[in-house]
Amino acid sequence: MKKLLVAAGVVAGIAFANSAIAQTKPTVPVIVKDMTSPYWQTVLAGARKAGDDLGVNVVALGAQSESDVNGQISLLERAVASNPAAIVIAPVQFAALGKPIDEAAKKVKIIGLESAADTKAMTSLLATDNVNAGRVAADALAAAITTSYADTEGDIAIITSMPGIASLDQRAKGFKEVLAAKYRALAIVADKVADGNPSSVLSIMKELIAKNGDLRGVFVSDPVMAHAVAQAISEKKSDDLINVVAIGSDDALVKLLQDGVVAGLVVEDPFRMGYDGVKTAIAASKGEQTAANVDIAATLVTKANMDSARSRELLKPKIE
Secondary structure, three states: OOOHHHHHHHHHHHHHHHHHHHHHOOOOEEEEOOOOOOHHHHHHHHHHHHHHHHEEEEEEEEOOOOOHHHHHHHHOOOOOOOOEEEEEEEOOOOOOOHHHHHHHHHOOOOEEEEOOOOOOOOOOEEEHHHHHHHHHHHHHHHHHHHHHHHOOOOOEEEEEEOOOOOOHHHHHHHHHHHHHOOOOOOEEEEEEEEOOHHHHHHHHHHHHHOOOOOOOEEEEOOOOHHHHHHHHHHHHHOOOOOEEEEOOHHHHHHHHHHHHOOOOOEEEHHHHHHHHHHHHHHHHHOOOOOOEEEEOEEEEEEOOOOOOHHHHHOOOOOOO
């Protein structure tokens, strides 16, 4: 499967290289982590809108899985070879993308999205302050537990989808900081890191439920794994309430929020991230000054505020 993805990257590289030559307007490849994810589709929608508004040829690239590190490196190399105005990339893995970005930045401006990499060569990084997103999630989970149980104490768990992802590690860090500072009666009885597969998280969550009868809350650091956590909770036989707060959203999670299965979603703004990524890339390609770090703020959405104009904008972005 990986060979197919890399091969697809080669074809894509050839295609967008030829396209770039034919275009009189600047070309900016936007390399996301996963072409199949609603989140990254929204990022690309924002990037395309920026392309339309700014007269930029935006080329959407990415593998079919966030775990395909080699596939993304291959796409980055071919993007550089196409001689674009600049490149926007969301690194799939902190350590592995460091040197490839170092090499790419010797030839073209590199703008990062969402996650950092082990490099200082990015001109700008546009990302949600993931530590702060974790802090928001901690306050939200504490509030949900207080509402459910009339006190702010009990056992909670943290589930991270996979290791080595800077943004996920930062979310967990912020979450733990707030618990230690403000909610010491909430005890982290499990801090699990999965392998990126929802089936693994489903098994982890079912085991937690079986072993921890007093589990009152779970923090999940990404939307895909939140589905598995919610499934495990819905299948449990006991009536005790386990509150879930996750970072990210999609249509299924919005429904779970509406139904009360999920207590809160800390929602990023991927459309703006994609739009501002292309805007920053073009500015950098012209030699204009750009900020090294741009915070794309996250917003807490609950059942109580999910019908507000801002929540609807974040939960139902236009990705046509």
